[in-house]
Structure formats: structure tokens, C-alpha cells
Amino acid sequence: MRNNLPTLIVFVAMGLLPLVTSDYWTSQLNYYLIYGLFAMSLSLTWGYGGILCLGQAIFFGIGAYVMAVTTKGMLDPIPTSFYLGLLLAMMAGAAFAALLGYFLFAGRGIHGAYLAIITLAIAMVLERLMSNWYELGGYNGLLDIPPINLALFGDPIDIWDPLPTFYILWGIVFTIALWLSWLTQSDVGLKLIALRTNPDRLPYFGFRPLTIRLQVFCLSAAIAALAGALFVTIDGFASPTLIGFGLSTEVLIWVAIGGKEVLIAAFLGAVLTRLTESWLSEIFGDYWILILGTLFMISVVLLPKGLIASLIDWLQKPRKST
Amino acid sequence: MDILIPLVDASSYILILVLIALGLMIIFGMMGVINMAHGELFMLGAYVMVMAQSLSLPFWLGIVLAPIVVGAIGLVIEYCLIRHIYLRPIDTILATWGLSIALKQAIVLLFGPEAQSVVTPISSTLTVGEFSYPLYRLLVMGISLFLIGGTFWLFLKTDFGLMARAVIARPDTAATLGINTRRMYRWSFVIGTALAGLAGALIAPTISVDPQMGLGYLVPGFLSILVGGAGPLAGVLVGGTAVGGTNSLLTVWISPVAAQIAVFILAILIIRLRPEGILGGRREK
Numbered sequence: 001m002r003n004n005l006p007t008l009i010v011f012v013a014m015g016l017l018p019l020v021t022s023d024y025w026t027s028q029l030n031y032y033l034i035y036g037l038f039a040m041s042l043s044l045t046w047g048y049g050g051i052l053c054l055g056q057a058i059f060f061g062i063g064a065y066v067m068a069v070t071t072k073g074m075l076d077p078i079p080t081s082f083y084l085g086l087l088l089a090m091m092a093g094a095a096f097a098a099l100l101g102y103f104l105f106a107g108r109g110i111h112g113a114y115l116a117i118i119t120l121a122i123a124m125v126l127e128r129l130m131s132n133w134y135e136l137g138g139y140n141g142l143l144d145i146p147p148i149n150l151a152l153f154g155d156p157i158d159i160w161d162p163l164p165t166f167y168i169l170w171g172i173v174f175t176i177a178l179w180l181s182w183l184t185q186s187d188v189g190l191k192l193i194a195l196r197t198n199p200d201r202l203p204y205f206g207f208r209p210l211t212i213r214l215q216v217f218c219l220s221a222a223i224a225a226l227a228g229a230l231f232v233t234i235d236g237f238a239s240p241t242l243i244g245f246g247l248s249t250e251v252l253i254w255v256a257i258g259g260k261e262v263l264i265a266a267f268l269g270a271v272l273t274r275l276t277e278s279w280l281s282e283i284f285g286d287y288w289i290l291i292l293g294t295l296f297m298i299s300v301v302l303l304p305k306g307l308i309a310s311l312i313d314w315l316q317k318p319r320k321s322t
Numbered sequence: 323m324d325i326l327i328p329l330v331d332a333s334s335y336i337l338i339l340v341l342i343a344l345g346l347m348i349i350f351g352m353m354g355v356i357n358m359a360h361g362e363l364f365m366l367g368a369y370v371m372v373m374a375q376s377l378s379l380p381f382w383l384g385i386v387l388a389p390i391v392v393g394a395i396g397l398v399i400e401y402c403l404i405r406h407i408y409l410r411p412i413d414t415i416l417a418t419w420g421l422s423i424a425l426k427q428a429i430v431l432l433f434g435p436e437a438q439s440v441v442t443p444i445s446s447t448l449t450v451g452e453f454s455y456p457l458y459r460l461l462v463m464g465i466s467l468f469l470i471g472g473t474f475w476l477f478l479k480t481d482f483g484l485m486a487r488a489v490i491a492r493p494d495t496a497a498t499l500g501i502n503t504r505r506m507y508r509w510s511f512v513i514g515t516a517l518a519g520l521a522g523a524l525i526a527p528t529i530s531v532d533p534q535m536g537l538g539y540l541v542p543g544f545l546s547i548l549v550g551g552a553g554p555l556a557g558v559l560v561g562g563t564a565v566g567g568t569n570s571l572l573t574v575w576i577s578p579v580a581a582q583i584a585v586f587i588l589a590i591l592i593i594r595l596r597p598e599g600i601l602g603g604r605r606e607k
Contacts (some may be wrong), residue, residue: 052412108597113356116415117544118590124541125586128579245537249419256416286431293424300417301406 047260050196055123061243063225093225127244141239259309361536367522392519551599
């Protein structure tokens with residue numbers, strides 16, 4: 001439980017925020033929670049599993065589109081259910097990751113920088129594909145996606161207000177964050193670290209690197225797809241930009257700035273980058289992106305572990321020595 | 323006769339792609355740096371031409387200035403950024419990605435987000451029988467061929483090339499033999515960026531120049547390297563021909579978007595099935 005402390009503190013503090021902020025900021029926080037969840041999914045596959053996926057938005061986008069078509073009732077025999085949408089989105093994300101992962105990792109496989117470039121190319125292909133898939137709205141995307149609907153059967157219980165939406169999302173993201181935190185500190189986490197640092201020696205201990213790699217890739221994809229699915233319920237809009245290059249870049253920056261090897265640091269990286277962005281982009285206007293790019297370069301050079309992960313390390317150090 | 327023009331179009335695209343991929347390959351092969359900002363350096367070359375035109379400088383002066391300006395920017399980038407991280411290959415992806423964002427936005431701030439155009443210096447066409455083709459494009463092909471040849475000559479026939487190949491093969495041994503590896507790295511980076519700048523300048527009159535143009539050349543450039551094989555420089559020729567040629571020729575029959583999707587998928591399949599590339603050779607991580 002000891003290393004869950006930062007996660008608990010962050011989420012409890014975040015859970016209190018909407019009580020003091022305006023509705024506008026609460027609805028912003030809703031987005032931050034989802035981006036944070038998305039960032040944790042990349043941290044899992046990249047920071048823990050050592051699989052640098054430059055196309056993480058592939059899974060976010062798949063989740064978003066599956067959720068959209070389910071809740072809009074576009075899959076005829078399948079009922080329009082929020083829960084079913086989430087489930088199908090996660091299953092679709094994981095299934096695509098399983099296929100893609102098997103294709104990429106089996107045998108001698110593709111790793112490191114090669115994998116990064118190939119996943120980037122795949123994200124670009126999918127973005128083009130979605131832009132031209134007219135049944136799914138093509139370039140314009142899908143509009144009017146229903147909000148969170150808590151009803152299991154019968155009359156819908158739509159959640160439109162930012163505050164209840166916040167606590168539903170907070171509950172989901174908090175649960176997953178705690179579970180992942182626990183998971184990465186268990187034997188599974190140990191296997192993942194072994195996979196990242198020395199995959200060639202794993203077979204000596206009776207583990208198949210391919211199996212572990214596929215497991216972490218699929219789990220990460222399912223979480224990214226869940227983030228995508230939740231995103232369209234609050235945004236009401238699914239477009240090709242959710243699946244492609246731009247969003248993949250952004251999540252990479254959040255995770256790298258926060259710290260890829262600590263889940264909660266990746267989460268905070270997303271939240272803080274978005275927060276700073278909405279603040280500073282008003283002050284600096286178009287210069288903000290220039291500043292972001294520069295800050296990112298500096299943080300990669302000076303703090304390779306990430307800003308927040310380095311901070312957490314530093315905070316925990318004196319306690320260890322006593 | 324119908325197939326001749328697509329073939330010439332394909333060759334012209336291939337040559338530009340090979341120029342870009344050569345720059346990427348030199349930087350990657352030499353320092354292990356994955357330069358995600360290479361597309362933006364290519365874009366900078368095109369914007370040097372936009373600048374030159376707005377200052378009403380002669381066109382060919384712009385072509386000479388572009389590699390010098392972009393190479394100088396490359397030198398600054400090497401000094402400020404690359405030399406700190408070239409031992410951390412994955413971090414080079416991230417840092418140069420940040421660089422590409424910054425460069426793109428700097429261009430938006432200076433020139434605006436809209437597309438610019440550069441006027442062709444030679445508007446005449448070459449006509450042989452039924453075949454007619456813009457003379458400028460043929461000239462660009464000639465210059466590209468010359469540059470590609472020149473780069474090969476530099477790396478295969480000169481003392482600099484010998485030292486560079488020594489550094490690529492065994493950096494430690496090369497350093498022990500008195501080769502200044504740091505300086506080799508720096509100059510390879512500058513040569514790579516200057517090539518990208520020159521390619522951008524040459525292509526500028528034939529395309530619309532905008533801040534987003536880099537990415538459309540970066541990814542095919544990388545795929546060319548991977549398809550061709552990361553070993554020798556010759557791999558870039560094969561990879562560039564395969565990726566660029568398939569793309570241009572498919573565009574004749576199917577839409578450009580479908581062609582690009584098909585090429586990316588084909589390239590990914592080839593890279594997966596032959597990780598060492600078409601030409602084979604040693605596979606690096």
C-alpha cells in the first residue's frame with residue numbers, strides 16, 4: 001500500500017476540487033480525468049513494458065468510435081447501452097491490440113525505434129481511413145453522441161451536468177488507477193520491468209516475452225479505448241482526429257513530461273500539461289505551442305525520468321533514509 | 323505514352339524522397355539519432371525560398387542559400403540539443419519531436435498558417451513528340467541525382483567518408499585511432515540537415531508550401547529507410563524507389579489517399595516480414 005500513497009493523495013485532492021470551482025472548470029476537469037486515464041495507458045505499455053507506441057491514439061480512437069456507434073444505435077441488433085458501449089469499446093481496443101501486437105511482436109519482432117515509427121505510420125493510416133469512411137461520418141465525424149446514461153434497462157438516466165459527470169468519471173479513473181498501481185507493484189509489475197530491461201533473459205525463468213508483451217499491450221489498449229469511449233460521451237463528438245497522429249503526439253508529450261515509469265506521474269503530466277495549456281495559451285496565444293515544444297525538449301534533456309516522477313522520487317527519498 | 327508521364331512523376335518523387343531519406347539515414351546511421359524534426363528541416367528549406375522570393379532575390383541564390391541556412395540551423399540544433407542526448411536513442415525521438423513542434427509553430431508565427439507558393443523560375447516545358455513535361459521538374463531530377471551521387475561519393479570515396487564509416491562501424495575503435503567522433507557526429511548532422519533543406523528548396527515551386535508539409539515526407543522517408551535496410555547507404559535507394567515508386571504509380575489508378583494507405587500497409591508488411599530490409603545486411607535496434 002505504501003506506494004499507493006501518491007495516487008490516493010492526488011485523487012482525493014482532485015475529488016475535492018469541483019466543490020470549490022465553477023461549472024466551467026469542473027467540465028474541464030472531466031476532460032483532464034480522461035486524458036489522465038489515457039496517459040496512464042501509455043505509461044503502462046511504454047514506461048513499464050518498454051513498448052514505445054507512437055500511435056497510442058489508435059486505441060483511443062477505436063474506443064471512441066465503437067462507443068459512438070453503439071450508443072447512437074448504429075449497430076442494429078445491439079441495444080444502445082452506455083455499459084455495453086464501454087464493454088464493446090474496451091473489447092475492440094484489446095482485440096485490435098492483440099492482432100496488431102501479434103503481427104508486430106511475434107517471432108523476431110519489431111522493437112525500439114522501428115516499432116515507434118511503424119505504430120506512427122499505422123496511426124496515420126487509420127486517421128486517413130476514418131476520414132474516408134463515409135458511413136462513420138468521414139472527415140466530419142459523428143455528431144450528437146449521447147451522454148453518460150446510467151440506466152441498465154428502460155428509461156435513460158442521462159447525466160448532462162458537469163458535477164455528477166465528474167464524480168462518475170472520477171470513480172472510474174480512480175478505481176483503475178488504484179488497480180494499476182497495485183498491479184504494477186505485484187509480480188506482474190516485476191515481469192514488466194524484466195520485459196523492459198532484459199527481455200532476452202525472461203525465457204530462462206520460464207516466461208515467454210511475447211505473452212507478457214501481448215498482455216500488457218492489450219491491457220493498455222483496453223484502457224486507452226475506455227478513455228476514448230468516455231471521451232465521446234462528454235464531448236458528444238467522434239472525429240478522425242481522435243485516432244491519429246496529433247493526439248498520439250500529445251499523449252506522448254504528457255507522459256514524457258510527467259514521467260513514463262510512474263503511473264500517477266503520467267496521469268499528473270496529462271492533467272498539468274492540459275491545465276497549463278488552457279492557462280498559458282490565453283496569455284501567450286500562438287506562442288504557447290512554441291513554448292510547449294521548447295519546454296518539452298528541455299525536459300527530455302534535463303529530466304529524462306520526467307518532471308513529476310523526479311519530484312515524487314525526491315519527496316520520497318528522505319523518508320527512506322530515516 | 324500514357325504511362326510515360328506517371329513514370330517521370332514517380333522518378334521525380336522518388337528522387338526527392340531519397341534525398342530526405344539519405345539525410346535521415348546519415349543522422350541515424352552515424353549517431354543513432356531518430357530525427358523526427360527532419361520533415362520540418364525540409365519545410366524550412368522551402369520557407370527559405372518563400373523568403374528569398376519575398377525579398378526578390380534571384381531563385382538560384384535561394385537554392386544556394388537554403389542548405390546553408392538550414393545547415394546552420396542544424397549546427398545550432400546539434401549544439402543545443404542533439405549532443406546532449408545522442409547516447410539515448412529513444413529520447414532523441416521525443417526531443418526532436420518537441421523540436422518539430424517548435425519549428426512548425428515558429429513558421430506559423432512568422433509566415434501564418436496558410437499555404438505559400440514559390441514561383442517556378444523556368445516555366446517552359448520540354449516537348450519530345452507527344453511527350454511534354456515541365457522543364458523545371460526535369461532539372462530538379464537532374465540536380466537530385468547529382469546530389470545523391472555526391473553524397474555517395476562523399477561517404478564512399480573521400481577521407482571524410484572513410485572516417486565516417488569507421489565511426490559508424492566501431493565508434494570506440496575509431497576514437498582510439500584519433501578520429502574526433504564528436505566532430506564527425508556534428509558534421510554528419512549538419513550534412514543531413516543541409517540535404518533536407520536543399521530538398522525542400524528544390525521542391526518548393528512544385529508544391530504548396532505550408533507549416534504542416536513536413537510530416538507528409540518524414541514518414542515515407544523513414545519507411546524508405548526501413549524497407550531498404552538500415553545497413554548501407556544503397557538501402558535508401560532501394561527503399562526510396564520502392565516506397566516512392568509504388569505511391570506515385572498507385573496514384574494513377576486509385577485515389578491519392580488510397581494509394582498512400584496502400585503504400586504504408588505494404589511497407590509495414592515488408593518491414594515485418596524482412597526486418598533487415600530488402601537489401602538485407604546487419605539489423606540494428
